[in-house]
Amino acid sequence: MTPRLVFTDLDGSLLDHDTYSFEPALPVLAILREQGIPLIPVTSKTRAEVERLRQHLDNADPFIVENGAAVMIPVGYFAQQPADTEVRGSYWVHELSAPREVWQAQLQTLRSDYAGQFETFADMGPSGIAQGTGLALADAELANCREYSEPLRWLGSVEDRSEFIERLRHAGATPLQGGRFLSVAGACDKGRALRWLRGAYQQALQASTVDDLAAGDSGNDVAMLEAAGTALVIRSPVHDFPVVKRVNQLMHSRAFGPAGWAEGVLQWLAIADHND
Ligand SMILES: [Mg+2]
CATH class of the missing domain: 3.40.50.1000 (HAD superfamily/HAD-like)
Known part of the structure; x- marks a missing residue:
């Protein structure tokens, strides 16, 4: 069978x-x-x-x-x-996919060029994630236990976002736009x-x-x-x-x-x- x-x-x-x-x-x-x-x-x-x-x-x-x-x-x-x-x-x-730290390091290199324009899960922490998603704090903690990807909230303009995504792609990441967050991980x-x-x-x-x-x-x-x-x-x-x-x-x-x-x-x- x-x-x-x-x-x-x-x-x-x-x-x-x-x-x-x-x-x-x-x-x-x-x-x-x-x-x-x-x-x-x-x-x-x-x-x-x-x-x-x-x-x-x-x-x-x-x-x-x-x-x-x-x-x-x-x-x-x-x-x-x-x-x-x-x-x-x-x-x-x-x-x-490569580990989360790889994508975090890559995002770090874009910080100065996009100051104040994005906020990652690591920046937000469990309480910020809970606020941004409506999850309970304990659930937000589990959602933040990521091993392979870093979601972020884009706060800047639409044009800057396109350029930002393009630069992430050039650096080997695969950004995936979800409902609320842009998730940065490998080509998986x-x-x-x-x-x-x-x-x-x-x-x-x-x-x-x-x-x-x-x-x-x-x-x-x-x-x-x-x-x-x-x-x-x-x-x-x-x-x-x-x-x-x-x-x-x-x-x-x-x-x-x-x-x-x-x-x-x-x-x-x-x-x-x-x-x-
Ligand atoms: Mg589904």
């Missing part, structure tokens, strides 16, 4: 956009567990944030943090440590991280093919939606579906967030059962 994997975005996909609840997905999460199908979070969140959520989800599978910057595999998850990983704490880690994305982890499963399970599903609701999910065997685009209450180029094995949910997630994952399971 072909091994199956579910890669999923969190906010707005498995988790409700407003309440962060995953309750509508519980019955389908139980089916995945019964069938032994790994559930792999792929998120812009930090390791610290995902660790807490995995406890709530009772999940022990690998996960991908900071928009594809690193793949975290619990030590012992596979029979052997996968190639191209390092032991860090209780994980085998595969890194696709969720798709590259998915492909690497799928390869690690294939290697470990000695499987010639893997049947994988990727679920996501936003632009930063497109690379992983294009990379997986099947793509599930989740309907959002606050924005349109992101544009996905593929036409085969592509689903769009009718329901929003976790209800749409459950609807699509069930459909994928039914197709996969039929094929087996």
Whole structure:
């Protein structure tokens, strides 16, 4: 039987956009567990944030943090440590971005030219992040535990921002504009991280093919939606579906967030059962 994997975005996909609840997905999460199908979070969140959520989800599978910057595999998850990983704490880690300090140093070199025009997470500290995001202080602390990227708030003009982004690119960074913050990291994305982890499963399970599903609701999910065997685009209450180029094995949910997630994952399971 072909091994199956579910890669999923969190906010707005498995988790409700407003309440962060995953309750509508519980019955389908139980089916995945019964069938032994790994559930792999792929998120812009930090390791610290995902660790807490995995406890709530009772999940022990690998996960991908900071928009594809690193793949975290619990030590012992596979029979052997996968190639191209390092032991860090209780994980085998595969890194696709340089560490946060590298991007912080690069931003430091732009300070004098853009004085007062940007403010990084490190500048803001947990209380500033809490203010800027509406997160509770404890959550802001976890959000600030970044290992591979430095988000910043741009305070200057639009023209200066374009030039600033261009200079970051020249210096080897990949700036990614989100809703509130511009995130500075290496040339990583969720798709590259998915492909690497799928390869690690294939290697470990000695499987010639893997049947994988990727679920996501936003632009930063497109690379992983294009990379997986099947793509599930989740309907959002606050924005349109992101544009996905593929036409085969592509689903769009009718329901929003976790209800749409459950609807699509069930459909994928039914197709996969039929094929087996
Ligand atoms: Mg999302």
